[in-house]
Structure formats: C-alpha cells, structure tokens
Amino acid sequence: MNSEMRIKWFMYTVCIGLLPISLRFLLTVLGADIPSVSISDVIAFGFVLHISMLNEIEHVIGQKVWKTTINGISIVAIFAYGAFSCALMMHESGVKLDMDAFENIAFLAAVVSFLISLSVFCRPNQISGVENAY
Template sequence: MTELRTKWLVYTVGIGLLPIFLRLLLNSWGAKITLLSASDFVAFGFVLHISILNEIEYINGQKAWKTFQNGLSILGIFVYGAFSCALMLHEAGTVGVDFKSLLNTAIISAIISFLLSLTVFFRPNTVNGEYVCP
C-alpha cells in the first residue's frame, strides 16, 4: 500500500469513523447513550466526499472520470446536507421525521460513500499516458 493510500486510510477513514468508535466504546463502558447515531454517519459521509473532491484535484488527465466523480461527490454532500437538515428537524421535535429510517439510510449511504471513495483512492493515476499509482 502506498504512502498516500495509508494516509488516506488513517487520516480520512480513521478520523471519520472516530465518533462512531467512541460511541461504541462509551457504550461498552456503560454510558447511557444510543449505540448508533445518524449524525456520526453523516459526518463520516461529509468527510469522505470532501476528501474525494480534494484528491481528484491531483489526478492527471481522465477529465470525464474526474467530472463524473466531482458530480457524485457534490451530490453526496447535498444528500448529507439533507440528512443534517432532517436531523435538525428531528431535534426540533418534528414528528414527521422517522429517526430509525434516517439512521438506517445514513448508515447505508456512508457505506456507499466509502465504496465510492475506494474507487477514487485506488484508481491508478496517469502521467504522460502511463498509469502511476498514487
């Protein structure tokens, strides 16, 4: 595994998952908090899509692929923004927001975002027409 991929895994994925891990750890110590929170998965999704946008800036060539990935990341950020809005409505006491469904959807979306991130960070880069792994 290259240094860039290791850094991505540790810094982006590890730090993005930190709130989830801390929640699970505190729960195992007997803290009276919910086991899983949609906000933790929303934060993880935001982190992943912002890292994709940042990484794509350094990929040479592959303009159509970069445009597609940028579009997916912007869409992902929009979706996580909508999740954040729904979470705020839930906090405000709006009864129309089903928190369990929101949690499940946020978890599935975070998994999809992680898989999308893998396609970006493990795609070979091109330099002068030759593939070079970052």
C-alpha cells in the first residue's frame, strides 16, 4: 500500500471512527460536565473499523483464503460489537453488569480491531487493481 492510501485509511477510517471519542475528550477538557469516556464511542469505533475492512476486502484481487479469513474475522467482530451494544443497553435498562470489566474488554477489542485493520490496510500486494490480475 502506498503512503497516499495509508493516509486515506487513517483519515477516512481511523479519524472518523475516533471522532466521537475525540469530541468527548475535547468537551471534557473545555469543562463540559460529561463522562470523559463512553463505552458506546469505543463500540462505534470498532464497528467503523470492521465495516471499513469488509469494504476494502471487496477490492482485493485474488488471495481468496486471506479474504475469507479477514471477512470472517470482521463478521465475528461486528457481531461481538453488536453484543457489546446490547449489553450496554441492558445495563442502561437496569441489568447489573461489571462495567469495569465490560469497559476493559471493549477497549481491548477496539485495540485488537485497530491492529487487525492496520494489518489489512498495510498488507503488501494489496488492491488497486494493479497487482495479481486474477
């Protein structure tokens, strides 16, 4: 992947995915009386990363086993983030959850998702229709 594509990935995927987290941090620094961390923002970041990967994989030519593996990982992760969202809504409705453990797991999942996304978007012989024509 060339540096232009890496910059686009970083700007379009990572920065947009981090926008809710960044805005919350900015508002907290400016004195807004809101929690500095929201697990829903972290969940949204994970969703953005994996949806972006699914889209990117559609443009990879060849590499069927790798594509299938990444698609599978992304689909499982999207279901996991859906489960995180469901658990968060259950907590909001009054179900008792260990929120510290829940936040730690969600943060860890987001970091792992970021690393997987980084590896997908920095993979050699990646897309652009130039490499490996069928």
